[in-house]
Amino acid sequence: MSITQRLVVGISGATGIAYGVRVLELARKAGVETHLVVTPAAQQTRAYETSLSARDLAAMADVTYRPADIGAAIASGSFRTAGMIVAPCSIRSLSAIAHAGNDNLLTRAADVTLKERRRLVLLVRETPLTLAHLRAMTAVTEMGGVVMPTVPAFYLKPRSVDDIVDHTAGRALDLLGIDVADLPRWGE
Numbered sequence: 378m379s380i381t382q383r384l385v386v387g388i389s390g391a392t393g394i395a396y397g398v399r400v401l402e403l404a405r406k407a408g409v410e411t412h413l414v415v416t417p418a419a420q421q422t423r424a425y426e427t428s429l430s431a432r433d434l435a436a437m438a439d440v441t442y443r444p445a446d447i448g449a450a451i452a453s454g455s456f457r458t459a460g461m462i463v464a465p466c467s468i469r470s471l472s473a474i475a476h477a478g479n480d481n482l483l484t485r486a487a488d489v490t491l492k493e494r495r496r497l498v499l500l501v502r503e504t505p506l507t508l509a510h511l512r513a514m515t516a517v518t519e520m521g522g523v524v525m526p527t528v529p530a531f532y533l534k535p536r537s538v539d540d541i542v543d544h545t546a547g548r549a550l551d552l553l554g555i556d557v558a559d560l561p562r563w564g565e
């Protein structure tokens with residue numbers, strides 16, 4: 378298995394679980410092997426925001442791990458991956474990642490991604506932002522992570538929420554060099 382075909386996906390408990398779902402769908406379509414961890418708070422947003430069961434969500438990935446499974450493959454740097462996307466990324470998970478607080482498998486896998494100098498993309502979702510939020514984003518950026526707030530691009534004239542989610546999820550995969558078919562692009 379080539380490492381460019383393996384992606385870790387974390388889903389944390391910010392609103393917008395649709396972003397994580399779409400990342401999984403697009404990665405599967407692109408032939409990428411996905412390794413998923415969903416936090417307990419994200420299981421709550423899944424129940425509020427989607428009609429998916431926990432089992433449905435787990436089945437969207439090739440491998441799904443329990444957040445408490447700190448000995449899972451993705452907790453080790455020797456398990457090679459192209460990188461990790463956290464979609465959506467809560468402020469709690471962002472803060473834990475910013476301070477290497479490896480308190481569950483999502484934050485541990487993110488820390489491993491940073492320490493191995495692999496691509497880490499955080500689709501942070503909160504507004505308005507406090508200085509603590511901004512400092513955590515700065516810390517992650519200084520360590521080489523990419524903070525990608527879930528902000529729509531209106532110049533593409535989205536006609537639905539799905540269009541907005543598709544574009545953001547596709548751009549997140551772009552950041553890992555994963556080719557997403559039919560992603561609307563300016564000038565193309």
Ligand SMILES: Cc1cc2nc3c(=O)[nH]c(=O)nc-3n(C[C@H](O)[C@H](O)[C@H](O)COP(=O)(O)O)c2cc1C
Nearest residue numbers: 389390391392416418419421467468469470502503
């Ligand atoms: C419906 C709902 C929406 C939430 N939206 C956000 C949000 O947009 N951003 C955020 O940082 N936290 C949000 N939270 C709070 C997080 O779920 C909470 O801070 C949790 O501890 C995050 O844990 P996790 O990072 O382990 O998933 C929301 C919670 C609920 C129940």
